[in-house]
Amino acid sequence: MNSNLLSRLINPANLVLWLVIVFLIGPFLIIVAASFSAGDTLAFPPQGFSLKWVYKVFTIESFQQSFITSMALAVGGTLVALALGVPAAYAMARYDMPFSETVRTIVSSPIIVPGIIVGLALLRYFVVPVGMSITLALFLAHTALVLPYAVRVVSASLNNLRSDMEEAAVLLGCSRAGAFFRVVMPNIKGGILSAFILGFVTSFNQVPVSLFLSGPGVRTLPIDMLGYMEIVFDPSIAALSSLLAFLSMGIVLLAERFLGFSRYV
Known part of the structure; x- marks a missing residue:
């Protein structure tokens, strides 16, 4: 044996x-x-064992503010992306649209084009000449980056849903809108929740776009962590990184356990 x-x-x-x-x-x-190092500098192997750097993470004011900013962008941007992405996915899945493949490519472009180009484009053509606020530009950028995931994940759910169920509801007297909200939406809620989780994690951990569009008083948590490391090189950054990694893994594992996350992505 x-x-x-x-x-x-x-x-x-x-x-x-x-x-x-x-x-x-x-x-x-x-x-x-x-x-979990007891030393005062970020090093491996760790110098002893201590939880002081994990505790310190929760006392740094800039991390608290940037965490709230990242949460607001991730939740708000993902909700707006779903509000736009669900109807778009439904239209592409249920109607024979002209140039449908071109539309799919355009919708997917934010994840095809490098994020650094998206951030530079928004900064150069909207923030600088138009005077758009950094906060609004950052929100629009995160929404655009999450939108392709919303469309693709919801499209996968719609493709697995038999269209004759919706048609049966219409034949029985339900309006097209009523059939959508009473038949389609309840059957694709797993896909919508999966799209929200995927979009939230993607937006929260976004770096290239946020790097271009961050400004005074408006910084996401990953960008704040980069700035912190330029000044201080203690294990608190490692502690915060570990907490964020465990948070992301926990969200994905729960989504897989209760929603079958892997079926949609």
Whole structure:
């Protein structure tokens, strides 16, 4: 039994798999270990064990303010993206639109084009010449970045929903709008919630666009963390990074457990 187990572990395919796993989660484990260091500088291996840097994260005022900003952008931007994305996904799934593939490509462009280009474009052509506020530009950018995920995830739900259910409701006297809200929406709520979670996590952790559109008094948490590291190099950044990573993983795992998240993405 032991020899069989050993032979499977040293199998070349299994060795490659373990190397990939170590490569993927190794940096994360290093950051988690460094966040519990008792030393005063960010270093690995950690110098002893302490929770003081985890506690310190909750006492830094700039982190508190930027966390609220990131939460507002992530929640608000994702809700607006869903308000736009659900009807768009429904139209593409139920109607034979001209140039439908072109429309799909345009809708997906924010995730195809590098985020740094999106941020620079908004800064150069809206904020600077038009005088748009940084807050509004940042909100529009996050909404645009989340919109493709909303459309794609909801489209996957609609493609799995039989269209004759909706048609049956219309034949029985229900209006087209009523059929949408009474038949379609309840059956795709899992996809909508999955799209919200995916959009929220994407927006909250967004860096390139936020880097261009952050300004005095308006900074997201990832950008605030970058600025903090330019001045202070203590393990509090590692502690905050670990907390955010655990938060993101917890949200995704709960979504997979109760919504079947992997079916939509």
